[in-house]
Amino acid sequence: MANNSFLLYQKQNTWIERWDPRMKITVSLIFAAALLLNHHLLLKTAQIALLIFLWWIAKLSWKVLIITILSLTIFFISTMIYQSMLITNPGDTLIQIGILEYSAEGALNGLLMCEQIAGIVLLLSLLVRTTSPIILAEGLEMILKPLKKIKLPVHEAVMMFTIALRFLPILVEEIDKIRKAQIARGGGFHRKGVSSRWRGILPMLMPLFVLSILRAKELAVAMESRCYQGDHGRTPIRKYKLHPRDYSILAFSIVNLMLIFIV
Amino acid sequence: MQIQLVNVSFTYSKKKKRAASTAAPSVLHHINLTIQSGEMLAIAGKSGSGKSTFLQLLKGFLAPTGGQILLDGIDPNTSKRPDLFDQIGYIFQYPEHQLFSPTVFEDIAFGLQSAKLTREIKEQKVRKAMKAVQLDYDEFKDRSPFELSGGEKRRVAIAGAVVLEPRVLILDEPTAGLDLQSRTALFDLLHQMNEELGLTILWVSHQLDEIVNHACRLLALKKGEFIADGSPVAILSDPAFLNAFGWEEPSVLIVSRLLKELGITSGNDRISPEEAADAIAAALSLHQQQITAK
């Protein structure tokens, strides 16, 4: 598990990856607003089609797309059931599936809701799959820069996030090792009943805790040694510049938002 | 306990292949091997060579995808006898990191919890284990394991495995991070357990002097196969092997062989520097006498 396979982002150098992170985050927010405010079935479908088109542009795998949608099935089903129960208009039954009766309004609402869920999930997934988490964090840091003035530790939060990303796989590996080590000297407690397994929790947590603290201490010393002193006087490693393409996607997303008010 | 590997292979299933990484178990190919009771055996191999997979197969953390592992003739995997693996003690790298109890006694007794023993028997067993790792019972039993020195902590961790009275002890780089004194003491301990309790000792090492001085047999793994199995002295002076591992022949072996070839010593494969110097001095003075006699 020491690789980054659990990170959603894989570098592919596509067009979408090169978008400025600040703009990407802003545009995603605008798009999300457009999705939420939109109650027009066709337009909403068009928006989702657009997301799927972007998915294709970003050269992301279709398999992942299908899995993402399928993983939402339970939400789709529960939404539909909920809508059938919520909006009941006896006499106005459009479709009947088993005990579920739908009025035209209920069915429409249900579909819109489902599209909404799918849209938001696709949007987020597109964002994190086409942006390195570090770049995303840096983009967020730049957007939230004004908050530094009121002493909110924006930089520190982003640094913590970056380090967590680095240490998550190490931690996962460590848990596996500790588990095996305790089983090895546990006299077969893992094969006995539940209570015996519960007793195995402390032997797991304690070393994990101690080791994490030790690592954190060593890392802190290493970071300080390499002249880290917080945000003060750092050169940004990447400089972000807004290109015409970034402005054009911004313009496009605003048009997209306006469209729902016009239609 | 005799450990037998019959045509043992380990490969990932297709699904896991994609997630393959440094920590995922490496592949092993058709291993045939017998480890007799009471052997003192070193295992060498780089990370990714399948070394860790091999050890985990022996302890039952992984099951072979082909072939059989037999412990005293029984395959614990197919005959549903996972308890047989309990007779194999496994001590991970830096085992002191797994200590967790407030006192040394409780930490060592951790493995005895599930066996429902009386207080007296438990105490007896812990006492015996602490004696085996040369820690004084009364001095250490109530101390916190966290305040001990590195070498002492490691002894406590080893005692935690020894208390279960295993017949085989596997150690993953047991001397990593220890200084000379602690290393020497640890190997004295392993030899003693090997001789007095008849424990089979398998340990992973990449310190050549450690292997030359302490192992009776060396297993060298490369890319999932044992490329060498036999006497450390023979293997570590074989140029083909050394080349494959990128190792240099230990000086002790070169000097021993040189002296043997020249007839200065007879038969000592691992001559100590002092013995070598004495033998050379004797040979030279003999030579000097012959010249003056002429």
Next chain:
Amino acid sequence: MIEIQNVSFSYIDWEDEIDNEHSSRVLHHVTTSIMTNEFVALLGRNGSGKSSLTRLLNGIELPSEGAVQVEAQTTRNSHNIPSIRRAVQIVFQNPENQQVGLTVGEDIAFGLSNIGYPHEQIQERIAWAIDIVGLDADVDRPVTRLSGGEQQKLALASVLALSPRYLILDEATSMLDPVARKQFVQTLHEARKKHPFALIYITHHLEEVLEADRWILFRNGHLYQEGLPEQFLSDKTLLQECGLELPYLRSLGLTLRDRGIPVSTSLDVEELRELLCRFN
């Protein structure tokens, strides 16, 4: 020059008030200095205080008594700390616990970014650092895809990028296998030839420091002895007390000289063969 003047050090011990007998002092009145471009080995058993001393040299910890001065700047003055840290860099034992970036490039960039290195030159400097340690990996390689030896070379690259004038290696080779260790040591000395810096080397492997200008032996938190390596090489008992063992051939060479046989101190197999064949 780094001057260590009568330095004592103890970790803050919260139980001190309860238990005054229990001394947490790890260094006692240590006085020595490290010259520009010198190669010094700090030797001693685990817990003898050598590692703690290195934490004092760049102001990570401050001495409880005495003073540490790096190029005439005391570590006690917090204004000096940025320039002291820049001059004194450390490579630690466990490569995993000193990486900040997810990729090779990001990790090297971390230090550069901290010292405010000009943005336009960062990429160039990263390439320089990768080149000088001979790391066979491109900038975007995730650090998790590096072997132990490569990770330690990366750690070296990351600190060399800051052009330190003093480099501390705190058991930097102890987690490497013999092949990787040899490579690492070689890389280090090649880099030092091209861009000289003082080397402060902590190790349990004597063969890595036989060429050092000076050895400093620590015992129980005291500076026990210091001098040229030759002064200590023949004293087996002393070395053993400090947890050290002579390489085989060195030991043989010294014993032969004791027996009155004229061999060089850096005896090698060829010399031995020649000596013996001459007589046989």
